[in-house]
Amino acid sequence: MDGPRRLPETAAVLAVRHAVRDWLSRYAGGPVAVALSGGADSLALTAAAVVQAPAVDALIVDHRLQPGSAEVAAAAAAAALALGCRSARVLPVTVGSEGGMEAAARRARYTALDAARAELPVLLGHTLDDQAETVLLGLARGSGARSIQGMADYAEPWGRPLLAVRRTTTRQVCADVGLIPHEDPHNAAPEFTRVRLRTEALPLLEDVLGGGVAAALARTAAQLREDGAVLDGLARELWHTADDGASLAIETLATAPAALRRRAVRAWLLAGGAKALTQRHLRAVDELITDWRGQGGVAVGGGTPERRLVVAREHGRLTLRLSTAENPPARIRHHGKDTS
Template structure:
């Protein structure tokens, strides 16, 4: 419990939320009724009793299990017994979509949490993800062949969402619940082999621990912290480089245009890791979606061509082609060798 309280205290202070004052900051705990979030709520209640923070909770009922309403009501009762206030239950409907059930549930869950934050004027929401969750996230990123940002796992701080338990093991949250006499709910989907995350949790990580020895989860967590720092730095450098290249673009290309030109000579001079991020930023600036690794590789291949080349189609109706030197461009300006990002008009 001491580790749990210290983690919450440090995370809140790192987020700039100082304790106390005439009206202490309002902190909400996102609670499913499971061991991680119940342990988080119990540890956070300590700061409410001391008057450091006002601590409430939100229980999101996804209505995916037959007894979900009873589970949510039970969680609310436990949270109120801890002294948390207010404790709100929000029911959501998880739509059938192409993003998959886990992603769809996550989307509506965060929408419900966002609404409560705005309704109550909350300063932060605590999430109960643990070191084990982070290790699973890194393995899933490896399976997808994702980049540095994905392998960095879940951030400890993202806006008002804080994850103070990323340095704690799942077994520690179970021990906190046992010691406090709490009877947490165990989500059956966490052991459902239909979900990749469940297979990583129940099969892959135990297999790695068995074959390679203990400490795999901790090693994956350390890797995520290193990669997170690397990704933050590269993203900062890429954002600066993108602004510099956009400023050097020919007249007629800008944020209000449906066409963006980036000088190819300067693009070639960028480090590959930075160049890839700059190209993604260009697509995003025109309203496109984050391009896949394969699509970005296709865009970068345009820089190895001579003469005009392309277009490469990206998600979000954005296309990219190479405009050679001295050829006129869409807005009539003279080109000096550019990659042209063009957003297809919706009209």
């Protein structure tokens, strides 16, 4: 290996290089891994990373969902080495079916990347356009500000240097450098919600609102993440004030603003093993604090088929424990509804 491939100094190449350099200066001074799919976004990211980072290891996940996927993965690995990556590994995975193919493929991909990264941060090729799509998906869920904060530029170990770069720019980088990106047919399949957002909803919004919608959505996400970081910090203080090591004081929580109280309770639940929390969970738990009518506990995700993880109000405190056959709660509300 003679070193990284020399890149032309076009506007697109410089934009991506500057984005990667800025990310590295803030989060990682040493070697990094790049998740390389062979598409335009991850190819452009890889080309810039090998110039800006001390060393780059390319990780190529083969989902094995389409005929010829092994050849696509092998071509991506060869492109990575030609660009100057220190190494390129293909990671074959088996995609399950739980939650739909998109969700299952994502779980398999991130699990494989995490196992192979050797403690390096992993750079992902998500762009400003991906961010805008993510914000719209979160808005449709109606789950509060957290759901429309979009993707963070760094959530260890995942780094996203290109969140301010448009998808058209990464495609132009590939053209400028002479790279031929793989066109995943799933990215044009209308049965996927994100594809319809990309090809139908966002272009319509851009037309109706006069352009700039994707950038505005990305700016909104960034502002909400900044606000959210402040609120999360205040909520952690409230949590620790109310916490005696085993439960939370109802009186302390009830007198706090709702935005802080719900964030504090969410953090406490996650620390206690709760999973897949929804707004329905959190509002049902909040009613135990602010609208107490003698209702039973609230079952949240994170238990087992035999023992549900239950939040209950007991003697002026909020408790979290696994229910048992010998000592079940009198009435458990699952996802905010009463069940026997």
